[in-house]
Amino acid sequence: MRIVKQNRFKNLSELHKEWTEAGVKASRATTHRRMVVLQLRHQRYMTALLSSTTILLLLFFQNSVLVFTYGSYGFVSERSPCACHICVADRGNSNWFSEQYDPNVPILLNSVNSVLSTNVSRWWKVRNITLFPLFPDKEHYSDAGPDRCRTCAVVGNSGNLLGSNYGPLIDFHDFVMRINKGPTEGYEKDVGSKTTHRIVYPESAMDLDNSTHLVLLPVKILDIQWLVSAFTTKNITQTYTKVPSTIKANKDKVMILHPEFIRYVYDNWTEGHGLYPSTGFLTLIFALHVCDEVNMFGFENETINRLQQENKILIHKGWT
Structure with missing residues (x-):
């Protein structure tokens, strides 16, 4: 067991x-x-x-x-139209901009392009005037290309720039375009001191320093007659209002916006609203054609806002 x-x-x-x-x-x-x-x-x-x-x-x-x-x-794109980060002349990234923008329109008047088409002549009511023995006769700003990055500031005359401290930023641009009699003296901190182009018509003309381009906006034949007179005979003192008989400016830097360009802006960009495009708006479209990068200071409207939405310009509003 x-x-x-x-x-x-x-x-x-x-x-x-x-x-x-x-x-x-x-x-x-x-x-x-x-x-x-x-x-x-x-x-x-x-x-x-x-x-x-x-x-x-x-x-x-x-x-x-x-x-x-x-x-x-x-x-x-295989080839950029300019050397800037964003090129305003690039029409491939906005159908709306491409429809409005014509890169081939003559911008400034010279002896080669001074013979106007019948339609433009009828619209502008112009007759031939001898200009170019007196003022520069050349094609300006034809140097656009992939190696150029020309920055431009278009400065309006709005009081909302006061206190903005935009002066140094504005002066940093290659071109600074001012409109009519927009002042700088005493406001340099907010609007800058640099002026490369001042766009005027006879009634808004003012004396300029020797380095600034006088860019005439001619909306009538008398405007060109006044320009010639202001540098020669000094005998035109009246248009629809009193105008200076002479003006201090460098005649070698005088430019005249082409009547066809003015009509192009009127037809394509304002869609025929008003009698003529405003000086400020013409200055903006002028900048779009001669610059690679455009910044707006001090004013805006519906089309300008649309241009910012399409990444063509940058608006600096200042204080509103």
Whole structure:
């Protein structure tokens, strides 16, 4: 009986040992299966992460190409029209702008383009006048290209620039265009002191320093007659109101907006509203044609706001 009991205990001991060994083996198998599952999950996670990273890198470099090509507006061109970050002459990124903007319209009058078409002549009511023995006879601003970045500030006469501290920013531009008699003296901190172009008509003319371009806006034949007289005979003192008989300005820097350009602005940009485009608005469109980057200071209207929406200009409103 004792032997039987010992055998029974022995069998129980062996059975327990077998169970223990089987449990260890099962545990090892379970652990192995878990490790395999974890490895598969890790591989899937790394694959997904790698794919996502690849996509993000592709998007990043794609956007970088777009940024370095035309800002961040998503239009890639093999040859940029200028060296600026954004080029106003690029008509590919705005259907609306492309419909309005004509890069071939004559901007400034010279002897070559002074013979007007019948339609323009009828609209402007002009007759031939001898101008160019007196004033520069050349094609201005024909140097546009991928290596040029000409920045321009168009400064209005609004009082909302007072206290703006825009003066240094305005003077930093290559060209600073001012309108009519817009003052600078005493307001340099807000409107700057630099003036490269002053766009006037006879009734708004003022004396200029030797480095500033006088850009005449001729809306009637008498305006050109006055310009010639102001530098020669000085005998015109009246249009529809009193005008200066002479003006202090550098005649070698005199420019005359082309009548066809004025009509183009009237037809394309104002859609025939009013008798003539305003001096400020003509100055803006003039800037769009001779500059690569345009910033507006001190005034706005519906079309100007649209130009900003189309990323063609940047408006600096000052205090409103």
